[in-house]
Amino acid sequence: MNRREVLKGFGTIALLASFPAVLSEFSVAVEAAEKLKPQFFTVDEFALLEEVVDIILPATKTPGGKATQVPAFIDLVVKDCLGKEDQTRIVGGLNSLVNVKGKSFLKYTNEEKLSILKSIDEKAFKDDAESVWLRIIKKLALIG
Numbered sequence: 001m002n003r004r005e006v007l008k009g010f011g012t013i014a015l016l017a018s019f020p021a022v023l024s025e026f027s028v029a030v031e032a033a034e035k036l037k038p039q040f041f042t043v044d045e046f047a048l049l050e051e052v053v054d055i056i057l058p059a060t061k062t063p064g065g066k067a068t069q070v071p072a073f074i075d076l077v078v079k080d081c082l083g084k085e086d087q088t089r090i091v092g093g094l095n096s097l098v099n100v101k102g103k104s105f106l107k108y109t110n111e112e113k114l115s116i117l118k119s120i121d122e123k124a125f126k127d128d129a130e131s132v133w134l135r136i137i138k139k140l141a142l143i144g
Contacts, residue, residue: 036072040079041091046071048094049137051106055113056141065141073144074137086136093120093133 038046050071057065065071078087097105100116108116121138123131 036069036075038072038075040075040087041094044098045091045094046075048097048105049074051113052094052097052117052134052137053141055110055117056138058110065144068144070141070144074140077140077144082136086133089129089133090136093131093137096130 041049050066053065053071053074057068057070059067078090082090097116100108105113105116117134120131120134124133124135
């Protein structure tokens with residue numbers, strides 16, 4: 001085991017240790033039965049996050065990611081559990097969607113959005129530092 005793996009392990013332990021507080025805060029807010037407002041992301045970043053999450057977890061016979069307030073969960077986790085480096089990566093990644101080939105991510109069709117995210121995802125799995133943010137969002141979306 002190398003130093004990087006040990007540090008990742010410590011980061012995971014720290015993240016899991018802070019999860020009970022995040023889950024508690026999220027469950028109390030969800031019980032209020034109103035749309036949760038972002039606490040970490042700006043309104044514009046949060047709108048992009050909602051779209052990304054809805055592509056990752058689309059509505060089928062069950063509600064999609066946006067309808068189940070997964071973006072609000074991610075917002076809390078990013079605010080309370082992730083380090084500054086990962087927070088900066090995620091914000092930068094979301095902001096990169098403001099202008100994708102001359103157009104906002106929000107203005108593309110769902111099929112086009114999926115294609116854009118697949119492209120970013122492929123780069124992330126090749127350890128492209130600018131694309132890693134999507135892997136973090138995907139993991140948090142699946143947990144949320």
